Amino acid sequence: MLGKVLVRRIGRKEIRAVITETEAYHGLKDKASHAARGKTKRNAPMWGAAGHWYVYFVYGNHWMLNLVTGPEEYPAAILIRGISKIKNQKSKFRRSASQTLIKNKDGVVSGPGRVAKFLKIDGSLSGRPASRKTGLWIEDGGEKIKPSRIKAAARVGVNYAGKEWAGKKWRFKLL
DNA sequence: TAAGTGATCTCT
């Protein structure tokens, strides 16, 4: 997902942003994953088909945006932790040709709570497919990402999961 | 480093 373009449609407006940071939550055994404590109404989308959103609310403040991955009935999802804005192209340009990354500091949205807030995402998207129809989807950025540009680190805020799972370097950042 | 914040889940 790193380097892909996340697109959010709000009314007539489309916001485009490159995904720059993610975290993986993988299977029932991953103690840091919501799935480890069994299927509930909230986390049910994790067991669903890949390509659907899983959105939930934490700490009384923040919506977290995840994309469900993996086969059906296997709970896995990717948390989107950071994006970098792209200038909106004029409609006369072709989408693929006119995207330019905003490289200055203002173009960076860092932290999953901020990402959701910036894109005006809430729980109503949870369980819905990533598609133009739902107003939130992913497009190919047209850029090949070399593995050397990806930095792996331990996931954030999951110390409760114990050393084995909190220590997994499943946080990925595009450099 | 700590507090705020409220949905969700577990236990009565």
Place this chain on the structure above:
DNA sequence: GAGATCACTTAA
């Protein structure tokens, strides 16, 4: 219905 928990952010 009460109590605990929490994939975070912000201000000190």
